[in-house]
Amino acid sequence: AQSVSQHNHHVILSEAASLELGCNYSYGGTVNLFWYVQYPGQHLQLLLKYFSGDPLVKGIKGFEAEFIKSKFSFNLRKPSVQWSDTAEYFCAVNESPGANNLFFGTGTRLTVIP
Amino acid sequence: DAMVIQNPRYQVTQFGKPVTLSCSQTLNHNVMYWYQQKSSQAPKLLFHYYDKDFNNEADTPDNFQSRRPNTSFCFLDIRSPGLGDAAMYLCATSRAGGAAAEQFFGPGTRLTVL
Known part of the structure; x- marks a missing residue:
């Protein structure tokens, strides 16, 4: 079975700082990769996804992620975070x-300090 | 707005007392999913429906059942809740099966078992 690791459980940044959240997965075959975001009190929303093509994927709100197959990684980045990214x-x-089952990591809580 | 709706948002039940959680969608999506998310853990897929076809995950306890009477509604039945079933239950939908299909999530129902 797949496993997904998010090593940072809680990240605290000041506004305008750069962000990188790590994600590693275990499956050796072809994968599709997603980042979801959950704002306080809201439901999970898709931030970006990769399924083929350019390994650098751009999502909403200035986020991007890079798929590095050799490292089994799909790290999320943003050059300058805002308080609203909390x-x-x-x-x-x-x-x-064909697989419907999404395997999730345990999540990383981001707190952005104004 | 098209969306995934879960009722109730908070549910309290007693140990062993059957409980039903509800999910409805206005997206007209073929696939509906139920996830369980325990505190500080990753969401974990319990089962999903592709149209009327039910797909149970191998490690989902028999205590958990689901019904999908029509395209719009899907129910999660917990026949005899135990203390370990206290969790957030997330409903999600996607337009079709297939690995790259984006899943749209509802706000979740937080279940407390006394």
């Missing part, structure tokens, strides 16, 4: 093709 971030993976 949220919980979940990395998720499923096996391609």
Whole structure:
């Protein structure tokens, strides 16, 4: 079975700092990769996804992620965070093709201090 | 706005007393999912429906059942809740099966078992 690791459980940054959240997965085959965000009191929302093509994926709100197959990684980045980015971030993976089961990491809580 | 709705948002039940959680969607998506998320853990898929086809995850306890009477509604039944079933239950939908399909999440129902 897949496993997804998010090593940072809680990250605290000041506004305008750069962000990188780590995500590693265990499956050796073809995968699809996702980052979901959950703002306080809200539901999980898709931030970005990778399923093929350019390994550098751009998502909403200035976020991007890079798929590095050799490292089994899909790290999330943002050059300059805002207070409104305070949220919980979940990395998720499923096996391609055809699998519906999303395997989630345990999440990283990001707190941005104004 | 099209969305995934979960009712109730908070549910308290007694040990062993059956409980039903509800999910509805206005997205007209083929696939509906139920996830369990315990505190500080990753969301974990319990089962999903692709149209009327039910797909149970191998490690989902028999205590958990689901019904999908029509495209819009899906229910999670917990026949005899134990203390270990206290968790957030997330409903999600996607337009079709397939690994790259984005899943849209509801706000969740937080279940407390007394």
